[in-house]
Amino acid sequence: MKITIYNCRSDEAEYLEGFRRKHGVELFATKESPTAETVGLADGCECVSIITTPMDETLLKTYRDAGIRFLSTRSIGYDHIDLKAAEQLGLHIGNVSYSPNSVADYTVMMMLMAVRKVKAILLRSANQDYSLRGVKGMEMHNLTVGVIGTGRIGRTVLQNLTGFGCRLLAYDLYPNDSVRKIAEYVTLPELLKQSDLITLHMPATRENHHMINRDTIAQMKDGVILINSARGSLIDTDDFLDAVENGKIGGAALDVVENEAGLYYNDLKCDIMKNRGLAVLKSYPNVLVTPHMAFYTNQAVSDMVENSIRSCILFSKGEKNPWQVV
Known part of the structure; x- marks a missing residue:
């Protein structure tokens, strides 16, 4: 063969x-x-x-x-x-x-970097600005974390999070018995309403295209932190940008973005960025963007x-x- x-x-x-x-x-x-x-x-x-x-x-x-x-x-x-x-x-x-650990481990790393404002700290320290203003972080045990999608990766993320002492919520169309032992399944509106930090773990389908949009963001807590290591099409980029700029979204870590095909895994340092959304996202001090590396x-x-x-x-x-x- x-x-x-x-x-x-x-x-x-x-x-x-x-x-x-x-x-x-x-x-x-x-x-x-x-x-x-x-x-x-x-x-x-x-x-x-x-x-x-x-x-x-x-x-x-x-x-x-x-x-x-x-x-x-x-x-x-x-x-x-x-x-x-x-x-x-x-x-x-x-x-x-x-291995689900590849993406799950990376996801938890992004969570920690987002809640501790690591991007802003690194940007400032690179210019020898070691002041404390604006970079006070949060502790995981004080947060409610919502995991949307409890397949192999989502389940592993939840298992990894059990050591941090945070409250764990989960949403999936097909609940899993093993997840019920460590997290509480709730409706999607309840998860959006109660979570301080939300992480996405599902494949891209027609049904969930832009599931994170102006309406669902409005249901979230003010200052919510959003993590996406699944697929860029789950988030409406324009609505997301608005929410970051008006302060509704307090921070984010994105390993995937909309329309990343043709960009990621190529050396484009001398080229004009042909993805305006990605260019703007990279400019925010509270949004960490990595080039679809969670699996690697x-x-x-x-x-x-x-x-x-x-x-x-x-x-x-x-x-x-x-x-x-x-």
């Missing part, structure tokens, strides 16, 4: 030889993105592995017509793939899972590569595939 791995980074490539031997497959790795021009790189394959390249109906049809039957994205999220078009074309899609650990990268390969193998064998979404 041959699998073409598109957009293969050097940090992913180091794992390929071990997984090739372990799973007995032929792996063809390329730095190229999946496009109409590079579809020939998948000759002889029925499965390919991609990462965050947008896959619209036209591109999906190109790969379907080239004999591809299964497309595995090396990411938990699959909002870059037109699932409806894939289903209509008879093309199957899968995502992957990876050695364990998670290894998991992403191997589980994409395993998913392709399971599909090819016609066996039950826990990662198949279409």
Whole structure:
């Protein structure tokens, strides 16, 4: 069995030889993105592995017509793939899972940095301003933390937070019994109303697009802190900017932003920022922005590569595939 791995980074490539031997497959790795021009790189394959390249109906049809039957994205999220078009074309899609500790640990780090105003402290100290004005922080045990989304990552975040002594609230369409042991499930309006700090942990869907907007922000406490290490489309950027500027949102830490595709993971230091929202967010002393790095650990990268390969193998064998979404 041959699998073409598109957009293969050097940090992913180091794992390929071990997984090739372990799973007995032929792996063809390329730095190229999946496009109409590079579809020939998948000759002889029925499965390919991609990462965050947008896959619209036209591109999906190109790969379907080239004999591809299964497309595995090396990411938990699959909002870059037109699932409806894939289903209509008879093309199957899968995502992957990876160590939830990668994102969960990073999320707690961002929480601590936000409540202790670390961005402002670092900006000022870089200019040898060591004064205390405006950088007094809060202690976690005094806060109510609301976790929206209690899948593997959300649950791990909650478990990590148990050591801080804060009150824990949770919201999910599908409550989890293990979460009930450490947090209180409440309605979304109640979570928004009661939480001092809110963190988002769900995939991007049509239903939750811009779930953080002018109306939901209005339900939150004044000075609320918002954390997003899930997907940028969960937050309406314009409404968020207004809330930061009028003081409704007291601080934030964002590892993802709207329309980040084509920006993150590229060296753009000499370019004009083609995302006005991101440019403005970076200017705020109380908003920490990192470039979609929460997942990036050695364990998670290894998991992403191997589980994409395993998913392709399971599909090819016609066996039950826990990662198949279409």
